[in-house]
Amino acid sequence: MDRTLESTASLLQQVSDGDEQARERLCRHFLPVLTRWAHGRLPDYARDLSETQDLVQTALISALDRVDDFDALREGAFLAYLRKILLNNIRMEIRRVTRRNRHGLQDAELEPADPEASILGEVIGLDVLERYEAALMTLTDKAREAVMLRVEFGYSFPEIAMATDTPSANSARMLVSRSLVQLAEAMK
Numbered sequence: 001m002d003r004t005l006e007s008t009a010s011l012l013q014q015v016s017d018g019d020e021q022a023r024e025r026l027c028r029h030f031l032p033v034l035t036r037w038a039h040g041r042l043p044d045y046a047r048d049l050s051e052t053q054d055l056v057q058t059a060l061i062s063a064l065d066r067v068d069d070f071d072a073l074r075e076g077a078f079l080a081y082l083r084k085i086l087l088n089n090i091r092m093e094i095r096r097v098t099r100r101n102r103h104g105l106q107d108a109e110l111e112p113a114d115p116e117a118s119i120l121g122e123v124i125g126l127d128v129l130e131r132y133e134a135a136l137m138t139l140t141d142k143a144r145e146a147v148m149l150r151v152e153f154g155y156s157f158p159e160i161a162m163a164t165d166t167p168s169a170n171s172a173r174m175l176v177s178r179s180l181v182q183l184a185e186a187m188k
Contacts, residue, residue: 008075008163016067023064030060034082037153042090055093059086075163076145083148128187135186142166143179150176 014022034056042052136144149155161172
């Protein structure tokens with residue numbers, strides 16, 4: 001069956017029912033999206049045994065193993081769930097490497113001044129990144145999904161409309177626009 005004809009919700013239900021082919025189709029769809037999103041988020045100093053691709057695969061497998069605990073009616077909701085798992089995996093990897101560095105297993109010079117720093121954090125500043133994450137949580141689920149899909153995953157407005165069950169690309173554009181204004185207000 002063509003991916004465009006299958007909803008994420010129906011694929012998740014099939015995975016929940018034990019359908020391995022549905023699991024593979026979900027992985028094929030979300031793996032490249034998550035990989036693009038995660039690229040550059042794991043700092044160089046934290047890359048040893050765990051590369052970004054490994055963290056992405058671990059997050060996807062973890063989400064699919066717990067698919068019975070998740071009720072996603074929209075692709076955007078599932079992608080937001082995957083993003084949260086992946087972000088937590090990245091943070092855990094940074095803490096693991098930082099702890100190891102503190103115990104003298106690597107040169108002290110390799111330890112960064114801020115263990116939570118990432119390339120994105122270095123570019124825009126950790127305080128802005130923390131305010132962005134906090135402000136995202138003030139939005140409704142659908143608005144948060146739309147913003148993440150547009151800003152973080154680079155979805156087009158027609159793709160956002162499909163992923164958030166919004167009637168049209170123009171409706172999705174308005175949803176994103178209004179949500180970004182709310183996000184900016186919450187970040188002040």
